[in-house]
Amino acid sequence: MDIFALVFLSSSLLVFSFVSSDAVDSITQSQTLRDIENTTLVSKDGGFVLGFFSPGNSNNRYLGIWYNNIPVKTVVWVANRLNPIPDSSGVLMVKSSGSLVLLSQNTTVAWSANSTKEARNPIVHLLDSGNLVSREENEDNYLWQSFDYPSDTWLPGMKLGWDLGTGLEKRLTEWKSLDDPSPGEMSWGIELNNYPELVMKKGSEKYFRSGPWNGIFFSGMPELQATPLFNYTFVSNKDEVHFMFELIEISTITRVALSQSQYMHFVWVDEKQKWMMFLSFPKDGCDAYNFCGAYGNCIVDESLPCHCVEGFKPVSRGTGHQEEWYRGCVGITQLSCEDKDKIGFFKLPRFKMPATTYSWLNESMSLNECRVKCLNNCSCTAYANSDIRGGGSGCAIWFGDLTDIRQMAANKEDANSQDVYIRMPTSEQANSIKKEVKNKQKTKVVVIVVVAIAVIFGVLMIPYSIWKRSNFRGEDLISFDFSNKATQRGLINKKRTGKGRNKEMELPLFSFSSVSTATNYFSASNKLGEGGFGPVYKGSLLNGQLVAVKRLSRKSGQGWEELKNEAMLIAKLQHKNLVKLLGCCIERDEKILIYEYLPNKSLDYFLFDPIRHEIKDWATRTHIIEGIVQGLLYLHQYSRLQIIHRDLKASNILLDKDMNPKISDFGLARIFCGNGSQATNRIVGTYGYMSPEYAMEGLFSIKSDVFSFGVLLLEILSGKKNTGFYQSDSINLIGYTWDLWKSNRSLELMDPILEDTPPANVLLSYINIALLCVQENAVDRPTISDVISMFNKEPALLPSPKKPAFSFGRGMEDLGSSKRKLEICSLNDMTVSILEAR
Numbered sequence: 001m002d003i004f005a006l007v008f009l010s011s012s013l014l015v016f017s018f019v020s021s022d023a024v025d026s027i028t029q030s031q032t033l034r035d036i037e038n039t040t041l042v043s044k045d046g047g048f049v050l051g052f053f054s055p056g057n058s059n060n061r062y063l064g065i066w067y068n069n070i071p072v073k074t075v076v077w078v079a080n081r082l083n084p085i086p087d088s089s090g091v092l093m094v095k096s097s098g099s100l101v102l103l104s105q106n107t108t109v110a111w112s113a114n115s116t117k118e119a120r121n122p123i124v125h126l127l128d129s130g131n132l133v134s135r136e137e138n139e140d141n142y143l144w145q146s147f148d149y150p151s152d153t154w155l156p157g158m159k160l161g162w163d164l165g166t167g168l169e170k171r172l173t174e175w176k177s178l179d180d181p182s183p184g185e186m187s188w189g190i191e192l193n194n195y196p197e198l199v200m201k202k203g204s205e206k207y208f209r210s211g212p213w214n215g216i217f218f219s220g221m222p223e224l225q226a227t228p229l230f231n232y233t234f235v236s237n238k239d240e241v242h243f244m245f246e247l248i249e250i251s252t253i254t255r256v257a258l259s260q261s262q263y264m265h266f267v268w269v270d271e272k273q274k275w276m277m278f279l280s281f282p283k284d285g286c287d288a289y290n291f292c293g294a295y296g297n298c299i300v301d302e303s304l305p306c307h308c309v310e311g312f313k314p315v316s317r318g319t320g321h322q323e324e325w326y327r328g329c330v331g332i333t334q335l336s337c338e339d340k341d342k343i344g345f346f347k348l349p350r351f352k353m354p355a356t357t358y359s360w361l362n363e364s365m366s367l368n369e370c371r372v373k374c375l376n377n378c379s380c381t382a383y384a385n386s387d388i389r390g391g392g393s394g395c396a397i398w399f400g401d402l403t404d405i406r407q408m409a410a411n412k413e414d415a416n417s418q419d420v421y422i423r424m425p426t427s428e429q430a431n432s433i434k435k436e437v438k439n440k441q442k443t444k445v446v447v448i449v450v451v452a453i454a455v456i457f458g459v460l461m462i463p464y465s466i467w468k469r470s471n472f473r474g475e476d477l478i479s480f481d482f483s484n485k486a487t488q489r490g491l492i493n494k495k496r497t498g499k500g501r502n503k504e505m506e507l508p509l510f511s512f513s514s515v516s517t518a519t520n521y522f523s524a525s526n527k528l529g530e531g532g533f534g535p536v537y538k539g540s541l542l543n544g545q546l547v548a549v550k551r552l553s554r555k556s557g558q559g560w561e562e563l564k565n566e567a568m569l570i571a572k573l574q575h576k577n578l579v580k581l582l583g584c585c586i587e588r589d590e591k592i593l594i595y596e597y598l599p600n601k602s603l604d605y606f607l608f609d610p611i612r613h614e615i616k617d618w619a620t621r622t623h624i625i626e627g628i629v630q631g632l633l634y635l636h637q638y639s640r641l642q643i644i645h646r647d648l649k650a651s652n653i654l655l656d657k658d659m660n661p662k663i664s665d666f667g668l669a670r671i672f673c674g675n676g677s678q679a680t681n682r683i684v685g686t687y688g689y690m691s692p693e694y695a696m697e698g699l700f701s702i703k704s705d706v707f708s709f710g711v712l713l714l715e716i717l718s719g720k721k722n723t724g725f726y727q728s729d730s731i732n733l734i735g736y737t738w739d740l741w742k743s744n745r746s747l748e749l750m751d752p753i754l755e756d757t758p759p760a761n762v763l764l765s766y767i768n769i770a771l772l773c774v775q776e777n778a779v780d781r782p783t784i785s786d787v788i789s790m791f792n793k794e795p796a797l798l799p800s801p802k803k804p805a806f807s808f809g810r811g812m813e814d815l816g817s818s819k820r821k822l823e824i825c826s827l828n829d830m831t832v833s834i835l836e837a838r
Contacts, residue, residue, distance in 0.1 A: 023040065023041070023042035023046075024041060024042070025041055025042060025043050025044050025125060025126050025127075026041065026123050026124060026125040026126065027041065027092075027094060027123070027124050028094065028121070028122070028123050028124075028137070029093075029094050029095075029096060029121075029122060031094075032091050032092060032093045033050070033051070033052075033063075033091070033092040033093075034090070034091050034092075035052035035061055035085070035088040035089065035090040035091070036088045036089065038051075038052075039051070041124075041126040041132075042068060042126070043068070043126045043127060043128045043130070044127075044128055045128040046068055046069055047067065047068060047069055047128055047130070047253075048065055048066070048067060048068055048076075048126060048128070048130040049065065049066055049067075049068040049126075050063070050064070050065050050126045050132060051063070051064070051066075052064075052085075052088070052090050053066065053073075053075065055075065055175075055178060055179055055180070055181055056177070056178040056179035056180075057178075057179050057799070058084075058179040058180065059086070060084035060085065060086060061084065061085040061086070061087065061088060061090055062078050062079070062080055062081070062084055062085070062181060063078070063079040063080055063090060063092060063102055063111065064076075064077055064078040064079065064181075065077040065126070065130055065132060065146070067253065067268075069253075070253065070268055070270075071273060072273075072274070072275065074255070074275070075151075075153075075181070076130055076151070076153040076155060076255060077130070077132070077146050077150065077151050077153065078151045078181045079102055079111045079113075079146075080102055080110045080111035081151060081181050081182050081183060082182055082183075083104075083110045083111060084110075085104040085105075085110055086104075086105075087104075087105060089103075089104050089105040090102060090103070090104055090110065091103045091104075092124075094122050094123070094124050094134070095122075096119075096122070097114075097115060097118055097119060097122070098115035098117075098118065098119030098122035098134050098135075098136075098143040098144070099112060099113060099114045099115050099134070099144070100112060100113040100124060100134060100144065113134070113144050113149075114144065115134055115143035115144045116143055116144065117143060119134075119135075119136055119143055120136060121136060121137040121138075122134055122135070122136065122137070122143065123135060123136070123137045129147075129155065129156065129157045129158075130155050131145055131146055131147045131155075131157070131158070132145065132146040133145045133146070147159065147170075148163075148168060148170055149170070150170055150171070150172050151172070151173070151175075151181065152172055152173060152174050152175050152181075152257055152258045152259075153172070153255050153256065153257050153258075154172055154245075154255065154256035154257075154258075155255055155256075156230070156244075156245055156246050156247045156254065157244065157246060158170075158244060159240075159242035159243070159244045160172065160188075160189055160190060160198075160242060160243050160244065161189070161190040161196075161235075161240065161241045161242030161243055162190060162192060162240060162241045162242070163239075163240050164238065164239055164240055164241065165239055165240075169189060170189070170242070171187050171188065171189030171190075172187060172188040172189065172256075172258040173186070173187045173188075173258070174186040174187070174258045174259055174260055176789050176792075177785065177786055177788075177789030177790075178783070178785065178786060179786070179789075180789060184260060184789075185202050185203045185260075186200065186201070186202055186207070186258060186259070186260055186261065187200070187201050187258070188200045188201075188258050188263055190241055190242070190243060191356075191357075192241060193356040193357055193359055194356070194359050194360050194361045195212045195356040195359040195360075195361045195386065195396050196212065196213070196236055196241050196356070197209060197210050197211055197212045197213070197218065197355075197356050198210035198218060198221075198243065200258075200263060200281075200282075205289075206289040206290075207261075207282075207288075207289055208263075208281060208282045208287055208288070208289055209289055209355060209404055210224075210281075211352045211353045212353050212356050212359075212386070212396065213234040213236070213243075214353075214385075214386070214387060214388045214418050215386075215387035215388055215389040216388060216389060217232070218234075219351075219352050219353040219408075219418050220287070220352035220353070220406075220408070221281060222408060223279055224279075227248075228248065228249075229247070229248055229249060229252055229254070229267070230245045230246065230247060230248060230254075231245065231246050231248060232244075232245045233245070233246070252267060253267065253268035254266065254267045254268070259637070259638070259785075260633070260785060260788065261282075261633070261634070261638050262280050262281065262282065262638050263280060263281045264277050264279075264280045265277065265278060265279040265280065266278075280638075284300045284574050285298075285300060285305065285574030285575070285576075286298035286299070286300040286305060286406050286574075287406075289404055290355070290403045290404040291305075291306070291404075291406075292305070292306035292307070292328070292406075293306075293315070293327050293328025293329065293403070294328035294329060294330075294401035294402060294403050295308060295309050295312045295328060295329035295330070295331075295401065295402055295405075295422075296308060296309075296328050296329055296405075297309050297351075297405060297406060297407055298406040299406070299407060300406075300574065308329035309329070309348060309405070309422065310346055310348075311331060311332055311333075311346055311422070311424040311425075312329035312330060312331055312332060313329060313330065313331075313332050314327070314328075314329055315327045315328050315329060315330055328401070328403075331424060331425075333424075333425045334425075335423065335424070335425060337378035341426070342425055342426050343375060343423060343424075343425065343426065344423075344424060344425070344426040345371065345374075345382075345383070345421040345422060345423055345424070346421065346422050346424055347419050347420075347421050348405075348407070348419065348420050348421075348422060349407075349417065349419050350407060350408045350417045350418070350419070351405055351406065351407055351408065351418070351419070351420050352404070352405055352406050352407075352408055353384060353396070353405070353418065353420060354382060354398050354402040354403060354404065354405050354420070355402075355403045355404045356396075356398070358398065358399040358400045359396060359397065359398050359399070360396070360397040360399070361386055361394070361395070361396050361397075362386075362394065362395045363386060363387065363393070363394040363395075364394070365394060365395035366393070366395075367383075367385050367392055367393075367395070369395065370383045370384075370385070370394075370395030370396075370397065371383060371421065373395065373397060374397050374421075374423065375423075377397070377399075379399045379400070380397050380398070380399060380423060381398050381399060381400060381401070381402055381422065381423050382397070382398040382402055382420050382421060382422045382423060383395065383396065383397045383398070383420075383421050384396050384418060384419060384420040384421060385418070385419075388417070388418050402420075402422065405420075508582060508583030508584075508594075509583060509584065509585070509586070510583050510584065510585045510592070510594060511585065511587060512585055512587040512590055512592075514541075514542070515539065515549060515585045515592055515594065518539035518540055518541055518542075518547065518549065519537040519538070519539040519549050522535075522537055522551065523537075526538045526539065528548060528601070529601075534550065534551050534552045535550075535551055536548055536549065536550050536551075537549045537551065538597060539594070539597075545597075546597035546599075547582060547594050547595060547596065547597050548594070548595045548596070548597045548598070549592060549593075549594055549595075550592065550593045550594075550595065551590070551591075551592050552590075552591035552592065573634075573635075573639055573643075575630075575631060575634040575639070576627075576630075576660070576662075577627045577628065577630050577631030577634070577660070577661060577662055577663060578631055578634070578635075578662055578663050578664075579595055579596060579598070579654055579662045579663065579664040580595065580596040581593060581594070581595055582594045582595060582596060595664075598654040598655060598656045598657075598662060599656065599657050600654075600655035600656065600657065600659060601654070601655065602650065602651045602652070602653060602654050602655070602664075603624065603650040603651070603653040603654075603655060603661065603716075604649075604650035604651045604653075606655070607650055607715060607716065607719055608650070608719075608720075608721055615659075616753050616754060616755045617754070617755060617756050618754055618756050618757065618758050619756070620659055621716055621717075621754075623659065623660075623661075624653070624655070624659065624661045624716065625713060625716060625766075626791075627660055627661035627662075628648075628653060628661050628663065628709065628712070629709070629784060629787060629788055629791075631661070631662070631663040632645075632648070632663070632705060632709060632784045633784045633785060633788065635663070635705075636702045636705070636783070636784050636785075637784075637785065642702075644700060644701065644702055644704060644705055645663065645665075645705050645708070646694070646700055646704055646705070646708075647665060647686055647689070647708070648663070648689065648705055648708035648709060648712060649686050649688075649689045649708065649711075649712060650712060650715055650716075652664050652665045653712070688711065688721070688722040688723035688732065689707075689708045689711050689712070689722070690704075690707075690708070691703065691704045691707035691708070691778065691805065692707075692776060692805040692806065693778055699778075701778060702783065702784070703778035703779075703781045703783075704778070705784070706773050706781045706782065706783065706784060706787070707773060707774055707778075707781065707805070709773055709784070709787070710769075710770045710771070710772070710773025710774035710781075711733075711734065711770075711773075711774060713766065713769065713770040713773065714733050714734065714737055714749070714767075714770045714774075715733065717749060717750060717751065717763075717766055717767065717770070718733060718737075718749050718750065718751055719751035719752075719753065720733055720751075721733065722734060731806070732806060734774055734804050734805070734806055735804075735806075736749075737749055737767065737770070737771065737804075738771065738803065738804055741767065741771060741801070746763070746764055746767045747760060747763060747764070749767060750763060761794060761795055764795040765790070765791065765793065765794070765795050765798060766791075768790075768795055768798045768801065769782075769787060769790050769791065769798065771801035771804055772790075772798070772799060772801045773787065774804040774805060774806075775801060775802045775803075775804055775805065776802065776803060776804065776805040777802075780802055
């Protein structure tokens with residue numbers, strides 16, 4: 001059953017299960033809302049509540065609005081985000097002018113909302129939409145409304161954008177953490193250029209951009225079209241610029257929330273008693289703002305995603321490695337404005353429109369008039385129809401470099417696509433057109449050959465599926481099913497077996513001979529290391545790209561299942577702090593994975609090697625910590641699959657040339673079903689990093705990774721391994737840290753080689769956070785998103801840690817006493833990853 005069917009079923013159930021309430025939905029001047037009396041307002045239909053609450057584990061009190069008719073308390077608006085009330089003394093009242101005032105102890109104003117005009121008989125009313133309004137008692141015009149001042153949630157009927165008359169901006173801002181609703185760095189709203197668009201920002205930096213509205217949807221968010229559930233509306237005129245959505249099925253419960261890295265649209269499914277996310281942005285790595293630079297086209301399905309658009313070349317002229325493409329592209333031939341006959345335009349079909357910071361808009365021009373306008377302006381670099389409805393109308397023109405563009409997937413209807421025309425010399429335009437025609441002809445030939453092969457091999461019951469040509473010379477990108485026995489013999493079999501079949505994955509498939517040549521026939525001089533999976537070799541592809549080749553050892557207990565799981569898992573991940581999988585090889589009973597090569601090896605090489613113990617500056621260490629945290633946040637919350645790594649450790653943190661950390665090793669994946677902790681009979685990990693509930697009982701959750709991160713954080717701070725570290729009565733680094741913490745000597749933990757030791761309060765915060773992460777009980781540990789928010793807090797504001805796990809007298813013998821069999825692996829052993837589709 002798809003999500004739309006579930007929502008419609010839930011909506012029908014809610015209609016019949018709703019019970020009316022006698023609770024009041026408004027207050028007047030003579031009435032108040034008091035926290036100590038636990039008084040609330042409930043909307044007439046019972047859908048929303050206005051009252052006082054404490055978020056997460058915080059004791060602070062806030063005035064807010066949340067859903068009333070679902071079991072999961074979900075806050076959609078907060079009044080006093082910046083001024084929490086420390087106790088239950090909060091009082092909400094209505095002034096004679098119509099303004100709202102929230103008072104705390106000693107009549108201190110914690111929050112206020114001024115009305116737009118004086119009122120005679122003001123009333124505060126909680127509407128069925130979740131909108132809190134101040135109005136005259138017998139009038140519908142609002143003096144003030146909460147929808148004009150959103151928090152992190154966007155509700156149906158709420159406008160995001162600008163009131164151009166008053167200058168009021170309505171923008172979403174994330175909560176700092178689950179315990180703190182004050183505005184965080186991430187925000188989401190409309191940017192007022194000549195051609196407006198939605199922009200997600202992290203601080204002042206652009207993080208994601210929707211592209212401009214084309215009459216039907218935002219060009220970079222084609223998913224935001226009318227659905228059976230919602231209608232979307234964009235308005236831009238002299239009075240206002242706003243975007244909103246409305247419900248088609250009025251009983252649907254839905255919200256959009258802004259997190260620390262994503263716009264997420266949820267619907268409540270009563271049948272499952274949970275929020276289900278059916279839409280989120282950014283949706284992949286190519287959605288990152290200006291990922292490939294000026295004139296760079298990002299193609300997410302390819303292992304090397306950045307390409308120059310036709311008629312352009314990379315800015316750099318180095319080795320041709322992918323890193324150089326991120327710097328953007330320049331025209332192959334220099335443009336000249338003197339001779340217009342030598343200037344043309346090349347059409348880029350179905351592209352996300354460029355960033356509109358430097359743009360011009362005329363909604364009455366035709367496309368041909370737009371072309372002439374651009375041709376006559378030497379600064380114009382591209383043009384397009386601003387509205388794609390009815391065959392297209394309006395004119396949008398861009399000036400300067402074209403940034404943040406990417407080719408979008410084909411729409412169901414050709415009419416619902418937007419093309420942009422890029423200015424270039426007619427010579428390059430002709431070359432590009434010839435190349436396009438040649439590619440189309442080549443595609444036809446390939447299709448004919450593929451059909452012929454399919455017919456021939458269909459008779460033999462060994463059908464091949466050729467996906468498309470790889471960027472790697474001489475290699476085919478092939479779609480294959482790892483679970484099929486024919487595949488294990490090196491055949492590419494797409495046969496379906498009915499119920500229980502595995503989904504196909506698409507990866508570049510390398511021949512064994514090419515991998516062997518790349519690694520100098522797996523020579524010892526190319527060997528980078530060896531773990532439980534098998535040896536890892538440095539290799540060089542024919543195009544000069546360096547790779548890391550992981551070869552499954554035939555003595556290893558792992559096999560096709562582990563290879564399949566690691567390949568399928570990593571192929572779906574797109575994050576700068578995760579290692580990229582480039583392809584695999586399955587010939588001659590070989591099981592080989594090919595990864596991006598990271599020249600600085602792993603973190604343990606720099607932390608624990610007595611010779612290379614070189615990370616002496618605090619900035620580099622914090623940069624590594626922040627990267628690890630961001631990678632984990634993506635795995636736990638924002639990837640398409642919820643992933644629990646289960647073997648996070650220093651040797652599984654790889655470093656690129658700029659010391660950027662990348663989490664590696666995702667083998668032995670399992671389906672992660674349900675919420676909370678899951679159990680396994682096979683415990684595979686690394687002693688010293690495993691949480692107690694996993695080591696003892698085989699229970700794992702996202703808090704297992706949090707424990708491992710806490711250990712890793714202590715190792716980064718101290719430069720010492722957790723295991724094999726003995727000091728006084730401590731069995732390990734955790735115990736030693738706890739000793740120092742209790743005796744107020746925590747600063748002694750810091751690595752003495754650090755040359756630029758930061759302030760003591762910063763160090764104490766990091767140690768406090770690490771100890772919170774390694775607490776005995778999983779429920780006491782913070783989530784990774786909580787950890788991120790804690791890094792910005794003073795030590796005095798952080799919770800006090802409880803006694804950590806494994807701090808005293810519990811060694812290998814004790815671990816071995818568990819009823820479950822414990823398999824302790826050596827350095828660089830296998831990684832266990834758990835995933836759940838979301």
